[in-house]
Amino acid sequence: MITFFILTITLLLLFRNKETLVLSKERCDFLKALFPFLIIIGHCAFFKKCVFFDDIRWSGPYIVAIFFFISGYGLQYKYRHNQMNIEYLKNKTKKILLPIMLPLTVYALLSCNGWESFMHICKTAISHGNLILPYSWFVIIILFLYFSYFLIRRHLKNEIHFCIVYCIFLLVLTMSFYRLGWDSSSFVSNIAFLLGIVYYENENTLLIYINKWGGGGVKLFLVMIMGCISLSYINNLSLFHGFALVAVPFYTMAFIGIFSTIYVCFSKVIKLLKQYSYDIYLTQGIAFSILSFFELNDWCFMILSLILSLILGIVSQKLTLSIQNR
DSSP states (O other), X not given: OHXXXXXXXXXXXXXXXXXXXXXXXXXXXHHHHHXXXXXXXXXXXXXSOOHHHHHHHHHHHHXXXXXXXXXXXXXXXXXXXXXXXXXXXXXXHHHHHHHHHHHHHHHHHHHOSSHHHHHHHHHHHHHTTOBSBTTTHHHHHXXXXXXXXXXXXXXXXXXXXXXXXXXXXXXXXXXXHHHHXXXXXXXXXXXXXXXXXXXXXXXXXXXXXXXXHOHHHHHHHHHHHHHHXXXXXXXXXXXXXXXXXXXXXXXXXXXXXXXXXXXXXXXXXXXXXXXXHHHHHHHHHXXXXXXXXXXXXXXXXXXXXXXHHHHHXXXXXXXXXXXXXX
């Protein structure tokens, strides 16, 4: 957590902007391009005992929450611009599910040496909320969020009524996943999706108030919120069981508030990483499986995991697109 906090403050100091900026697509894409690599570094903690990896791992729910916030924000934008319909939902589902097919198949072939081992992997995946492929719980959750938004929005046009019902839905979803024994990653960050929806509706008003009250004072307050939550993980332990459920909404809003004052340059490299970011996330499990066969030190394992995930992500996307176009 502390590493992620330091990175955020470094961005603020190096690229601070005098005026607050709206959460444009380019700014969202900047985060989407970089976040998969932080997630991969955090997941290295499951293979190598390293304080740095553990620190990044505890940032995971907060990084995912920021991504869910962006997703909710973007979906609300589509709705307000009359682009949220069944056709959009079909295309979005296709974009989410098709890229996972090839990595899932490759991972299954690498991990299974017979029917019994395949069934064991399937049972383990279900118990953790995955689609066989490691860390694919994310795919299940994002589909839940998108479909639930569409179904509830069809019946509730009033914004307050929608937010109340959607909040209840998220609470039920959280309790259900908890009872199923799924990893907390599958539910602690979901409330940020609703926060993104609410933020979109009130963004201009909030930015006006931030400028009116004095950007410096507000900025310092947001930094203090992020700092306090980050420091609570100084021993790589949460303060209490379920702490992230309480801290995620505050940290997410503080980060978005800080990020609104940071000027980001959308370079060709960032654009390229954004293009393959989802595929990079999906192929990390394959990269870890391959590298786990070798005796590597912590840093070598991390660097090769990032490089291999990047290569596999690019190859996976290109192969998937070539199969689709046949």
